[in-house]
Amino acid sequence: MRLERRAHVPLSLVVAAPVGAVLAALVLAGILIAIAGAPVLEAYQRMFIGAFGSKLSITETLTRTTPLILTGLAAAVAFRARLWNIGAEGQFYVGALATAALGSKYGLHLPPIAGIPLLMLAGAAAGAVLLLIPLALRLRFGVDEVVTTLLLNFVALLFVSMMIEGPLKDPLAFGWPQSVPILADAALPKLVPRSRLHIGLLIAIGLAIVLWLVQARTRFGLESRAAGLNPQAARFAGVSITGILVRVACLSGGLAGLAGAIEVLGVKAYVTIDLSPGFGYTGIVVAMLAGLHPLGVILAAVFVATMFVGADGMSRAMGVPSFIADVIVSLSLLTMLVALFLASYRVRR
Amino acid sequence: MMDALDIFASAGLWAAVLRIATPLLFGTLGALICERAGVLNLGIEGIMTFGAMIGWMTVYQGGDLWLGILAAALGGAAFGLLHALLTVPLGLSQHVTGLGITLFASSLTYFIFRLSVPVSGSPPTIVPFQVLHIPGLSDLPFLGEALFNQTAPTYLAIALAIILAFALQRTPLGLAVRIVGENPHAAEAQGIDPIRVRIAAVVFGSALMGVGGAFLTLSAFNSFFPTMIQGRGWVCIALVVFASWRPERALLGALLFALFDAYQLRLQHVVGKAVPYQLFLMIPYLLSIAALLVMARRARVPQALMQPFRRGER
Numbered sequence: 001m002r003l004e005r006r007a008h009v010p011l012s013l014v015v016a017a018p019v020g021a022v023l024a025a026l027v028l029a030g031i032l033i034a035i036a037g038a039p040v041l042e043a044y045q046r047m048f049i050g051a052f053g054s055k056l057s058i059t060e061t062l063t064r065t066t067p068l069i070l071t072g073l074a075a076a077v078a079f080r081a082r083l084w085n086i087g088a089e090g091q092f093y094v095g096a097l098a099t100a101a102l103g104s105k106y107g108l109h110l111p112p113i114a115g116i117p118l119l120m121l122a123g124a125a126a127g128a129v130l131l132l133i134p135l136a137l138r139l140r141f142g143v144d145e146v147v148t149t150l151l152l153n154f155v156a157l158l159f160v161s162m163m164i165e166g167p168l169k170d171p172l173a174f175g176w177p178q179s180v181p182i183l184a185d186a187a188l189p190k191l192v193p194r195s196r197l198h199i200g201l202l203i204a205i206g207l208a209i210v211l212w213l214v215q216a217r218t219r220f221g222l223e224s225r226a227a228g229l230n231p232q233a234a235r236f237a238g239v240s241i242t243g244i245l246v247r248v249a250c251l252s253g254g255l256a257g258l259a260g261a262i263e264v265l266g267v268k269a270y271v272t273i274d275l276s277p278g279f280g281y282t283g284i285v286v287a288m289l290a291g292l293h294p295l296g297v298i299l300a301a302v303f304v305a306t307m308f309v310g311a312d313g314m315s316r317a318m319g320v321p322s323f324i325a326d327v328i329v330s331l332s333l334l335t336m337l338v339a340l341f342l343a344s345y346r347v348r349r
Numbered sequence: 350m351m352d353a354l355d356i357f358a359s360a361g362l363w364a365a366v367l368r369i370a371t372p373l374l375f376g377t378l379g380a381l382i383c384e385r386a387g388v389l390n391l392g393i394e395g396i397m398t399f400g401a402m403i404g405w406m407t408v409y410q411g412g413d414l415w416l417g418i419l420a421a422a423l424g425g426a427a428f429g430l431l432h433a434l435l436t437v438p439l440g441l442s443q444h445v446t447g448l449g450i451t452l453f454a455s456s457l458t459y460f461i462f463r464l465s466v467p468v469s470g471s472p473p474t475i476v477p478f479q480v481l482h483i484p485g486l487s488d489l490p491f492l493g494e495a496l497f498n499q500t501a502p503t504y505l506a507i508a509l510a511i512i513l514a515f516a517l518q519r520t521p522l523g524l525a526v527r528i529v530g531e532n533p534h535a536a537e538a539q540g541i542d543p544i545r546v547r548i549a550a551v552v553f554g555s556a557l558m559g560v561g562g563a564f565l566t567l568s569a570f571n572s573f574f575p576t577m578i579q580g581r582g583w584v585c586i587a588l589v590v591f592a593s594w595r596p597e598r599a600l601l602g603a604l605l606f607a608l609f610d611a612y613q614l615r616l617q618h619v620v621g622k623a624v625p626y627q628l629f630l631m632i633p634y635l636l637s638i639a640a641l642l643v644m645a646r647r648a649r650v651p652q653a654l655m656q657p658f659r660r661g662e663r
Contacts, residue, residue, distance in 0.1 A: 032457075036464055084444055137638075143645045146391065146444060147590075150583045151634045162627035284448060321463035326456030333449040334431075337441050 004346045013343040018289055018296070021336035022303065028335075029328045038318040050313020051306040059195035061302070061309045063267060067092070067276070068301035069204035070259035071283025073211055076292040078252035080215070082228035083135070083245055087149030088256035089280025090156030091130045093271075095123035095257025096264045097160050100271045101168055103182035103264070112185050119186055120203075120261045127257015128250045130156060135249045139242055153280070161273050170270065179271040188266040198266035205298060207255070212294040224248050256280060277308075285333045291340065304329050356615045363495035365614075367503055368569060370607035372397070374506040375561030376585035377592065377599045378513055379425075379554040385517065385594055386550030387530040387543075387653040388436055391447025394582030395454030396428045396555050397562030398575075402458045404563030405573040406465060408475045417567050418502065418560055425559020426552045428454050433551035437544055440657030451582070459575050472572040478502060500568045502560070507600065509557075514596040526550055530651035533658040543658045558582070580634065587637035593648040602640070609636055 030040040051061045078085035134148035168179045188198040215221035226234040227244045290296030311325030383390040404421035435446045478500035486497040517523035528536040533543035592598035613629045
């Protein structure tokens, strides 16, 4: 028996792979739910109700989806060009910090129509810069970016902690380390009144569509894919790998920084050290589940947000630790890798 | 008031260096063995977290301390086997699989911990490894306090570095691991099965990572808390590069790194509040990046690192 790579993966398999992977992960996590002493099907039902059972839970799930779309796109864009950006978490935080600083009373004081886009741009720029550093180390000194982007997450988080306990500390926060809030003018408009859901969701979905068009239709999209698949051939064809990677890094780091900016402008209004429950790392799973496809990222982000929001409700009702959501999401990544393998190979006897 | 240079004259500093270096040494040796056979294992952070928890849990449930170490090794080996099966016979991306293992191992760790230990104000504790008194050596003035004032796993880690350095360089098994990491096709031509060697190396290396995590809960501290690995795994990945994939240099690197870490802790007390403490906490990570920067060009990477091996395919 041996494996043979398929020349062309049929569309049915491309669609079946993520569905099969998620189902397999749910079955495996079901074993853990059973061990925890809860009826599995009822637990999953509770999870679904927790995420979609009421207007409030739906808006919460979509609020959680927003940053995941953006960090998912950040990972997808980079991974397609084989730029291993594992630093989206740090980029998220510096983006959030830049936005909070410039949007606060110390900052720009612009009318919303100009101020809000500018603040988002500032967050994206901060995220991009944080990824350009490890990219420069790779291009100039040949340092593998996997570990450097990862290590910079810790540095970025400590820097944010230093700022919100120092120059940007909110003196009115009862001694809690949190940044000064953004001005009311800078807050993103709500999508649904009396909920936390804001127009950031539409921005994220819009960006996913734009990215899909860019990747499918433009020269840059083609070249960044070629740079990832076969750098030698791309270089031979006259593509500047360095130029492509710099642009990919600006895009990837920018999207992660924007995720932080939008979380501040839309949800929290200030930065704390627990602003992100791992959005940067979860974005990697989102991107893989989506098969690195920008439109798939939207669906994958909804799935992951459903798990996290739903797990809280399930945890309260069934007594299963809410960490089960993290288990399901990380297991989905592993089963997705296997599913992608099975889809792209054919077993020959 | 202690001066910044006086810190070096305190025996406590050097004892702390050995203690801080121990988990890093286990982790670095583990990652090094995997990479020497050609497999990058980014699962290390999660595997160390799992090892820390399962080792602690074993002792908390009434097991012996060494049984805790064994449990951590077996737990690490199990995740190593998962990583190996996905990356070696299937040839999946080692980067992404490793990250998946880290996410899976840590979330499973928190799940099991929360399921087994009810939430309470103060975390439950165990009686950890005690300082191993070596007659003669431990009684030496200064040296005894500085170097021979450690628990058994620390001595084990140092011995392991020396044994692995010898085994890799001088034994047939070590030669097999090295050839598989350099050129699996050449290895196969010599009758070595690259797939088996790679799987075995990843399983063994991951077991060491698990033990490194368990050192934190069974010797350095006496309880488990979810964020306790704090990026030590990633630092180990950087230390492997710093060590140019050689176990004896891993020992040197871990000690050097621990020296900086122990020194900055004490320097914080000297400098006081004049400098934000976060700047000191950044040092280990910046130092890791600096180590990668210095060694990236000079170090000789195993030639087949991250290249999947498939029979008959070139």
